[in-house]
Amino acid sequence: MAEPFDPDGFTIEPSASGRLLCGGCAPEDACRLGVEFAGVQDGALRCDVTCARSWQGGPDVAHGGWIAAVFDDVLSMAALRTEPRLVTRSLEVSYLRPVPVERALTVLARMDDHAEGRWEVSARMSLATTGPALATARAELRTRRPDHYARHADWLARQPMSPNGFDTEG
Template sequence: MPMPDDCRHAPASTKGRSTIDERANHCFGCGPENPQGLHLVFSTDTSVPGHPTATAHFQLDRLHEGPPGYVHGGIIATLLDEAMSKINRPLNVLAVTRHMEIDYLRPVPLYQSLTVTSHHLHREGRKLFHRAEILSSDGTTLARGKGIFIELDRALLARAGFTQPED
């Protein structure tokens, strides 16, 4: 199956292979084919070996409103989770969220340029520990999250007909 042109968060080393995230074009966070999705486009930085970061710039509107003029808390959680999930790929793993903690530090405004950035902290076996934050245009941290992701078993994925990045 050809990879959609809009999967810009995937490193060049994985282009041309059909992975789970390339089949999931309707992902609410980054899926290009989801008309209600956030359509986030991430860039990854792998300049520090073993500690990739992922960043997306975005602006939300009234469809994402919680309190008047501000982003809904569930959307904030989604943004942080999505950002943290994007740094599994440069680590050559496919993983799912096991646990996430969120600190809502300040209201996240609608109709303003915002950034979500995630960082890999460390790994313990199949557990990957990440953090993410949402920043205003002036660099103020509005929300912060920590997550634990569990690497999926490669043999199980292969039996299901999926591939994933290789080590």
């Protein structure tokens, strides 16, 4: 008999190819956002990424949601190497210039501060490692409580469903 799945036992560990991937990308061993770990540069985690045309928000420019998702992924990666049980508490993105689709981009992420389960990280997205910033981000990450996902499942089970099947506000 198989062990029951424990969602709170979930951690992000290196995949078979050595990548740190979210729960949605890990089964395919490939990041759906296109993020590839490229090493460390001047003390910052460096990731290479290209926005696929399918993430286009306007003519030849990346959707802001794709940019935010890439930052969330890379900022988490900066801390995941030392803490595999993280969740994002807050994410702030500054969109400085349009981010082009189908062009090689670099994201550099740094650990700014860490104390008692709280991680502050920042990142910069550019066309090249030395090019001007296209967008920047800051995030606060937290070490996940042991019952994080169980508490969420309990809360969600208590929320009423609307007649059309979508969750109501609450």
